Amino acid sequence: MARDGRRSPAAGDPLVQVVFGLLVLACFVAFFLTQRLKHTPTAVQRFELTPRFSPTGPAASEEAISFKLEHAERVTVAIIDASANVVATLVRSYPVPRYKQFSLRWNGRRGTARHFRFTYTARGHAILVPETAGPLAPPGEYRVWVTLSRQSRPVPSPRAFTLLAG
Numbered sequence: 001m002a003r004d005g006r007r008s009p010a011a012g013d014p015l016v017q018v019v020f021g022l023l024v025l026a027c028f029v030a031f032f033l034t035q036r037l038k039h040t041p042t043a044v045q046r047f048e049l050t051p052r053f054s055p056t057g058p059a060a061s062e063e064a065i066s067f068k069l070e071h072a073e074r075v076t077v078a079i080i081d082a083s084a085n086v087v088a089t090l091v092r093s094y095p096v097p098r099y100k101q102f103s104l105r106w107n108g109r110r111g112t113a114r115h116f117r118f119t120y121t122a123r124g125h126a127i128l129v130p131e132t133a134g135p136l137a138p139p140g141e142y143r144v145w146v147t148l149s150r151q152s153r154p155v156p157s158p159r160a161f162t163l164l165a166g
Contacts, residue, residue, distance in 0.1 A: 068102065072096065106132070
């Protein structure tokens with residue numbers, strides 16, 4: 001009640017109390033849903049990239065890319081520039097098993113890989129090396145896009161990497 005004896009408009013209005021109760025309930029639901037989503041693994045996990053590389057120069061190198069999948073899928077892996085244009089497509093519809101680190105390399109060249117070969121680490125881990133034969137991509141920042149066969153949108157790498165001038 002107000003000091004002059006009149007009821008304040010919101011003090012006892014049942015509609016206001018119901019709306020307030022629903023807002024409090026919605027906040028609790030949103031909190032718990034957010035917590036669940038934060039702890040749900042993403043479809044593409046453990047992205048690993050070389051922070052920078054130079055495909056030319058005295059110590060020519062390749063961009064080392066690797067990731068794991070939550071479920072076995074066929075993937076398309078592409079390299080995109082800062083404007084989200086596809087610069088190179090490394091593999092299309094390539095089968096990747098679940099929970100196994102999938103590793104591949106990019107030589108810094110534009111285009112779609114027509115062939116690939118495998119190389120192996122000292123521990124026997126296979127690395128797929130797609131062979132793109134187009135011109136070298138210009139120096140700059142790039143990202144990896146992984147498109148899963150069951151999804152229509154690509155999953156970008158959380159970090160970019162830098163292609164250096166030779």
